[in-house]
Amino acid sequence: MADKPTKGLADVVAASTALSDIDGKAGRLFYRGYDIHDLAGRATFEEVAHLLQRGRLPDRAELAGYGEALAAGREPGPLAAANIAEIAGKQKPMEALRSLVSLAAADDPDKDSIAPEANLRKAARLTAQQPVLVARYHAARTGGSVPDADPELSIAANFLLQVTGRRPEPRAVEIFDECLVLHADHTMNASTFAARVCAATLSDMHSAIVAAIGTLKGPLHGGANEQVMKTLESIPADGVARAVRDKLAGGEKIMGFGHRVYKTEDPRATHLRRMSAELAEAAGDDTYYRMSKEMEEVVFEAKGLYPNVDFYAASVYHYLGIPTDLFTPVFSISRMSGWTAHVIEQHADNRLIRPDSEYIGETDQKWKPIDER
Ligand SMILES: CC(=O)SCCNC(=O)CCNC(=O)[C@H](O)C(C)(C)COP(=O)(O)OP(=O)(O)OC[C@H]1O[C@@H](n2cnc3c(N)ncnc32)[C@H](O)[C@@H]1OP(=O)(O)O
Ligand SMILES: O=C([O-])CC(=O)C(=O)O
Incomplete structure (x- = not known):
């Protein structure tokens, strides 16, 4: 029998790569x-x-x-x-x-x-x-x-x-x-x-x-950047803290926060925050930047979570004039x-990727013809 799986393959090293590396504790990429x-x-x-x-x-x-x-x-x-x-x-x-x-x-x-x-x-x-x-x-x-x-x-x-x-x-x-x-x-x-x-x-x-x-x-991955923008658009600019706390109290996740690997600030968010601030100033309307900053503070205070790459990417793309439902396609252009x-x-350097699974279903089932089920 296989060992107990780690849910979502957390901490499992699934491949060797020379392409990229993350230090999740130090927040480096x-x-x-x-x-x-x-x-x-x-x-x-x-x-x-x-x-x-x-x-x-x-x-x-x-x-x-x-x-x-x-x-x-x-x-x-x-x-x-x-x-x-x-x-x-x-x-x-x-x-x-x-x-x-x-x-x-x-x-x-x-x-x-x-x-x-x-x-x-x-x-x-x-x-x-x-x-x-x-x-x-x-x-x-x-x-x-x-x-x-x-x-x-x-x-x-x-x-x-x-x-x-x-x-x-x-x-x-x-x-x-x-x-x-x-x-x-x-x-x-x-x-x-x-x-x-x-x-x-x-x-x-x-x-x-x-x-x-x-x-x-999917919204847990690249689709989160579009969801961040929809959140910013759906809450009142002067009611960010309340809206975020209500969502958390209702068991909702706040899109654009949290990460499987980073336990501190995502280094990409540092740059995207700066770009969002610059574009907000150039636009003469910093509403979404200010709201994002406030969301960041409230989510950190309530959950200790940091923004991931998708969070400030949303306001940056918005200020660049990119339609909201093209944010994830834009991610795909880069990725x-x-x-x-x-x-x-x-x-x-190939080998078939085929992990094992843990069986959690019924056992010892007895066959019954269809009219007897
Ligand atoms: C490009 C990218 O893919 S970056 C990630 C984009 N995705 C998002 O922004 C979606 C929101 N974030 C999340 O759903 C998660 O943080 C993920 C998917 C990124 C990481 O997921 P996991 O490592 O599996 O963490 P998991 O979802 O188990 O969360 C651990 C705990 O933190 C909480 N948590 C994690 N992220 C959030 C969030 N954004 N808002 C509120 N709570 C959160 C979970 O509810 C969970 O709490 P619990 O232990 O009390 O149940
Ligand atoms: O690494 C992850 O799990 C998600 C992420 O930040 C990315 O794909 O850029």
Whole structure:
């Protein structure tokens, strides 16, 4: 018989990875050994995606080559393109992305291969396509059009351009790019684990990413950023403390707080709080920032919980003009870099992931024919 399981696999080491590492007590996060505090605001998302997928921070030539791969791979392919309008009419954003990535697989030139070189090419294409899929989905449901991507612009700038229809301010691009850097990878989080389980059957990268998208969508994981914004919008600006205490008294969780691994401040929240403050000031309306700060104080006082990455990401995305139901899709744009890197890593040194379970059902049941049950 198997040992008693730890509920939710808490503290179980489920994989070896060279991609990211967390010190949950100290509140530190590293991508391939680089402290997130050193990368945030310095490295671009493209550099970080290269670091994760291709193993090192690129030099200028490598970054140019990676940029070319991204630009060449941006178009999701005819099957996904042909279905965006209908999907936008019937599916919510994360459901739509799950469908569209699956459809994009059909036109991927490397769809039948999980060889290392094919995986690298697919990782770049998936990373390039995700922001385009989000923007096209949004345009399809709002009856708008998507401006062509500008080859001179970064992924962050092109996404803001394509989703808002306006050329973004340079500072908005810097801030959004930093958000993408902060969300890129996070050890064995649920969606990455789902991707690795799928990849470990020697299934293909697109299948693993579809599993990851479906997993990120849930409100206990990436879906929390949208829920944070809905909470901020649903409570009175001058009644934050009461609303939070009422929710807690009613047994509700406060979205954007708590973490399986961090026992102190999530280092990403430190940067996102700062960005939220800056954008609030620039907007001339700091309501959501002030409310967030107050929520943080009340939740800490009542439960000793710290904000996680999803908490201040909500007000930051709001101030950047991103529609609330695209917050989790925006998370997926960044996390695509990490998911794909994990699939590459899994395929490179694979063993089927198949844990055991503890049986807790009935025993010694006696068979009865159907008319005797
Ligand atoms: C990108 C990300 O995925 S970051 C996480 C995003 N998710 C959220 O923000 C959702 C809200 N947070 C949570 O649900 C949890 O803190 C999780 C899912 C992040 C971590 O879950 P776990 O490690 O399984 O912790 P668990 O849910 O068991 O919580 C432990 C205790 O803290 C409480 N708790 C944890 N988070 C919260 C919260 N946000 N609000 C209120 N209470 C909370 C639980 O009720 C539980 O209390 P109990 O021991 O009295 O029953
Ligand atoms: O690590 C986790 O469990 C969730 C998280 O913060 C992330 O995926 O960024």
